Amino acid sequence: MEYKIAVIPGDGIGVEVINEGVKLLKLISKLYEDIDFRFDFFDYGCDYYLKYKRMMEEDGLEKLSKSDAIYLGAVGNNTVSDDISLRGLLLKIRQEFDQYVNLRPIKLLKGAETIIKGKSKDDIDMIFIRENSEGEYIGTGSHMFKNSPRELVIQDNVFTRYGCERIIRYAFEVAKQNKKSLTSISKANALNYSMVFWDSIFNEIKAEYPEVETHSLLVDAATMVMVNEPEKLEVVVSSNLFGDILTDLGAAIAGGIGLAAGANINPEKRYPSMFEPIHGSAPNIAGKGIANPVAAIWSVSQMMDFFGREDIGLDILNAIEKLLVEKKCLPTDLGGSKSTTAVGDEICRNLTEIVENKIK
Ligand code: NAD
Ligand code: IPM
Ligand code: MN
Numbered sequence: 001m002e003y004k005i006a007v008i009p010g011d012g013i014g015v016e017v018i019n020e021g022v023k024l025l026k027l028i029s030k031l032y033e034d035i036d037f038r039f040d041f042f043d044y045g046c047d048y049y050l051k052y053k054r055m056m057e058e059d060g061l062e063k064l065s066k067s068d069a070i071y072l073g074a075v076g077n078n079t080v081s082d083d084i085s086l087r088g089l090l091l092k093i094r095q096e097f098d099q100y101v102n103l104r105p106i107k108l109l110k111g112a113e114t115i116i117k118g119k120s121k122d123d124i125d126m127i128f129i130r131e132n133s134e135g136e137y138i139g140t141g142s143h144m145f146k147n148s149p150r151e152l153v154i155q156d157n158v159f160t161r162y163g164c165e166r167i168i169r170y171a172f173e174v175a176k177q178n179k180k181s182l183t184s185i186s187k188a189n190a191l192n193y194s195m196v197f198w199d200s201i202f203n204e205i206k207a208e209y210p211e212v213e214t215h216s217l218l219v220d221a222a223t224m225v226m227v228n229e230p231e232k233l234e235v236v237v238s239s240n241l242f243g244d245i246l247t248d249l250g251a252a253i254a255g256g257i258g259l260a261a262g263a264n265i266n267p268e269k270r271y272p273s274m275f276e277p278i279h280g281s282a283p284n285i286a287g288k289g290i291a292n293p294v295a296a297i298w299s300v301s302q303m304m305d306f307f308g309r310e311d312i313g314l315d316i317l318n319a320i321e322k323l324l325v326e327k328k329c330l331p332t333d334l335g336g337s338k339s340t341t342a343v344g345d346e347i348c349r350n351l352t353e354i355v356e357n358k359i360k
Pocket of ligand 3: 244278
């Protein structure tokens with residue numbers, strides 16, 4: 001099977017880490033039977049904007065829609081304001097391709113170290129499901145009475161029955177299939193429309209899944225639980241903004257942002273899904289060749305799962321864990337001194353070894 005991958009390295013360290021992911025994809029097509037990739041590279045990003053005054057071509061979405069998956073690095077730098085660059089590329093793709101599931105594992109890998117005292121990989125093992133198409137990210141609002149004392153802005157915050165039901169039902173399915181509990185995060189004590197609505201839909205759908213143990217947490221309390229009692233959380237579902245914030249916290253407790261991967265999924269496969277590290281373009285280290293490529297490589301593992309090649313997905317995770325356990329080739333954010341490329345090469349070597357050992 002040949003998959004068409006649209007690669008958007010983007011800005012800053014996006015380019016550096018995506019190089020390593022593409023290197024691994026090329027290796028995968030050599031190591032495994034029945035899988036091949038065709039790459040189309042797109043130079044969309046802030047430099048593209050400076051040249052053309054737009055973040056992607058006019059028919060960019062149409063071009064991307066021809067792919068089986070999009071592989072994205074990161075978008076944003078200080079030459080273009082973030083609301084233009086992210087809205088014009090990353091968020092546009094998520095929304096236009098209806099990638100309404102943002103699947104972010106918060107899982108302490110073997111060999112990775114958590115900052116939380118006394119907790120191990122058995123305690124930090126969540127599947128975080130973030131609503132990815134509406135809520136606080138809908139992108140509309142108004143700005144009125146500019147340059148006057150009455151100036152005001154309104155940022156719309158949209159929750160539809162359709163949008164809430166589909167993400168909550170998706171989360172219940174994941175919990176049921178994995179025999180895990182499901183925790184819904186909300187904030188109905190203050191958000192008296194949106195989160196009251198979210199909670200009521202969660203309770204409606206809960207009735208369809210009597211076999212799934214459920215919990216509900218207010219988002220402020222959830223931050224504490226994530227740090228103090230992460231073992232209580234298994235599958236977690238939240239709105240768009242809460243999920244954004246909580247998954248960076250999740251990254252921090254699960255070994256650092258350099259290890260945090262995410263998939264933006266359109267489960268119905270009407271549009272391509274997109275795989276990306278959850279970190280940004282990291283302008284503070286861009287160009288130094290020291291970014292950790294593991295998050296980007298873990299998102300390749302998620303891409304393989306999505307293609308139905310969970311065997312390859314698991315081998316990639318094992319190759320990453322070998323890197324973390326052996327500790328001889330760690331990037332600087334994990335206390336080592338190796339370059340992005342050296343870490344990528346080591347993961348490739350580990351994967352080759354894992355596959356060769358299976359054949360023996
Ligand atoms: P960031 O994730 O880029 O960086 C936060 C911190 O984490 C920095 O200290 C950085 O050096 C470090 N870091 C991030 N990834 C790392 C890696 N792979 N290896 C080692 N260290 C790493 O977040 P930010 O600084 O808030 O944002 C920078 C820019 O990226 C902004 O323009 C922001 O809007 C954008 N952004 C884009 C995406 C995306 O495209 N998916 C995601 C987040 C932020
Ligand atoms: C993420 C990022 C994006 C988000 C930004 C860059 C718009 O932080 O993917 O987590 O908020 O979704
Ligand atoms: Mn984020």
